[in-house]
Amino acid sequence: MRRQAQKGADFRALHEGETFVIPNPWDAGSARVLETLGFGALATTSSGFAFTRGRLDGQVTLDDVVEHVAALAEATDLPISVDLENGYDPDPAGAAHAIVRVAAAGAVGGSIEDYDAAGGIYEPDRAAERIAAAAAAARARDFPFTVTARAENHIRGNPDLDDTIARLQAFEAAGADVLYAPGLRTVDEIRRVCDSVSKPVNVLAVPTLSFAGVAAAGAQRVSVGGALTWVAARALVDAASAIRDRGDFSALSARLPLDEWLAEA
Numbered sequence: 153m154r155r156q157a158q159k160g161a162d163f164r165a166l167h168e169g170e171t172f173v174i175p176n177p178w179d180a181g182s183a184r185v186l187e188t189l190g191f192g193a194l195a196t197t198s199s200g201f202a203f204t205r206g207r208l209d210g211q212v213t214l215d216d217v218v219e220h221v222a223a224l225a226e227a228t229d230l231p232i233s234v235d236l237e238n239g240y241d242p243d244p245a246g247a248a249h250a251i252v253r254v255a256a257a258g259a260v261g262g263s264i265e266d267y268d269a270a271g272g273i274y275e276p277d278r279a280a281e282r283i284a285a286a287a288a289a290a291r292a293r294d295f296p297f298t299v300t301a302r303a304e305n306h307i308r309g310n311p312d313l314d315d316t317i318a319r320l321q322a323f324e325a326a327g328a329d330v331l332y333a334p335g336l337r338t339v340d341e342i343r344r345v346c347d348s349v350s351k352p353v354n355v356l357a358v359p360t361l362s363f364a365g366v367a368a369a370g371a372q373r374v375s376v377g378g379a380l381t382w383v384a385a386r387a388l389v390d391a392a393s394a395i396r397d398r399g400d401f402s403a404l405s406a407r408l409p410l411d412e413w414l415a416e417a
Contacts, residue, residue, distance in 0.1 A: 155295075156258065156260060156295050157294070157295035157296070159229075159231040159232075159260045160293075160295040160298070161295075162192075162193075162231055163193055163231035163261055163298055164296050164298060166193055166231075166373075167298070167372055171373070171374065172192060172372075172373060172374070173363065173373075173374045173375075173376075174191070174193050174194065174195045174354075174373055174374070174375050175191055175194060175195070175375070175376055175380060176197035176200060176235075176375055176378065176380060176381075177194055177196070177197075177200075177224065177380070178197055178200030178201055178203065178204055178378070178381040179201075179204050179223075180223050180224055180227035181413075182384075183227050183228045183230075184414055185413050186228075186230075187228045187229065188412060188413045191230070192231075193231040194224065194228065194230050194232050195232070195233040195235065195261075195263075195375050196217075196220065196221065196232065196233070196235045197380075197381060198217075198237050198378075199377065199381070200377075200378040200380070200381030201216075201217070201220050203378070203381055203385070210237065210269055213240065214239075214241075214249075214250055214253060217234065217254065218253050218254060218256075218257045221234055221254050221258055221259050222257040222258055224258070225257060225259070231260045231261065232258065232259045232260065232261070233259065233260070233262060233300065234259045234261065234262040234263070235262075235263055236250045236251070236254065236262045236263055236264055237268070238264065238265055238267060238268040239251075242268055242270075242271055243282075244281050244282045244284070244285035244286075245285060247264050247283075247285050247286045247289075248285040248286055248288065248289035249289075250262070250264070250286075251264075251289040251290050255290075255293050259297075260296065260297055260298065261297060261298035261299070261330075262286075262298075262300065263299075263302050263330075263332060264282060264283060264286045264299065264300075264301060264302065265304050266279035266282070266301075266303055266304055266319060267304035267308050272308070273304060273308055273310060276319055277322075279319060279322070279323070280319075280322040280323060280326045281326070283299070283301045283322075283323045283327065283328050284327055286299050286301075287299050287326060287327030287328060287329075288327070290329075298329045298330060299327070299328050299329050299330070300328065300331070300354060301320070301324075301328035301330070301331055301332065302332045302334065303316045303319040303323070303331075303332070303333045304333075304334065304335075305319070305333065305335070306333060306335025306336060306337075307335040313341060313344060313345075316333045316345070317345060317348045317349075320333060320345065320348070321348060321349060324349050324350065328351060329351060329352070330351060330354055330372075330373065331352070331354070332354040332355075333345060334356040334377065335356065336355060337361075338361075339361070339365045339366070339368070339369045340369075342355055342366060342369035342370065342371055343369040346371060347370065352372035352373060353370065353371045353373070354371070354372070354374070354375055355369075355373070355374050355375075356374075356376070357374050357375065357376045357377075357379070387403075390403070391403035391404070
């Protein structure tokens with residue numbers, strides 16, 4: 153495995169080049185597959201990981217996530233950024249602690265969002281304070297650690313683009329390295345966000361957007377969230393339903409290059 157400092161530097165460098173896709177594995181096996189397919193970095197998915205534990209998004213703990221990150225870091229040589237939800241703690245010190253924990257487990261990046269189920273969307277000053285604490289913790293590591301700040305408005309019932317932009321600008325001022333507003337649906341929305349900040353912007357892929365359109369709008373990074381998990385789950389359900397309902401085993405003909413995907417490095 154490459155030293156964590158090199159992974160951190162490589163991850164930073166990706167944000168200085170062409171727009172890139174950072175896919176989201178849900179376990180060690182999917183991480184190995186995505187590495188073999190040639191992606192340059194990986195990001196965890198809170199919803200996809202929760203699914204592997206038989207839980208809904210938001211129902212895992214920081215300890216669970218740290219264990220997950222360690223497994224991914226052992227399985228793949230790629231830089232890993234972690235979906236840390238709200239840091240599993242509403243306080244700024246908690247957000248900083250989450251950064252420290254996943255960095256120790258092998259991650260070189262992590263995202264902190266401005267929402268939790270109990271408190272809703274955080275007031276802007278408090279949200280920025282949490283990002284500042286996370287950024288300070290990241291700067292204290294002895295390797296580059298990239299902090300992504302998430303404004304959750306658009307997926308939490310408040311699709312106010314002006315407020316989203318104001319939050320992202322505050323997060324940039326607080327020290328975030330990458331800015332992210334999941335739920336942007338149009339190229340115009342993405343362009344407005346990218347034109348309003350100077351830090352790299354991550355966009356969550358949706359079926360109605362193209363990579364070319366997202367890149368042309370100014371985004372630096374494109375993630376897929378839990379979507380690849382649901383693609384795999386859909387294939388499972390379709391095959392199992394055919395077996396249950398029609399005795400149709402045809403889906404079991406699938407053959408995959410496991411020796412290639414899971415070969416020892």
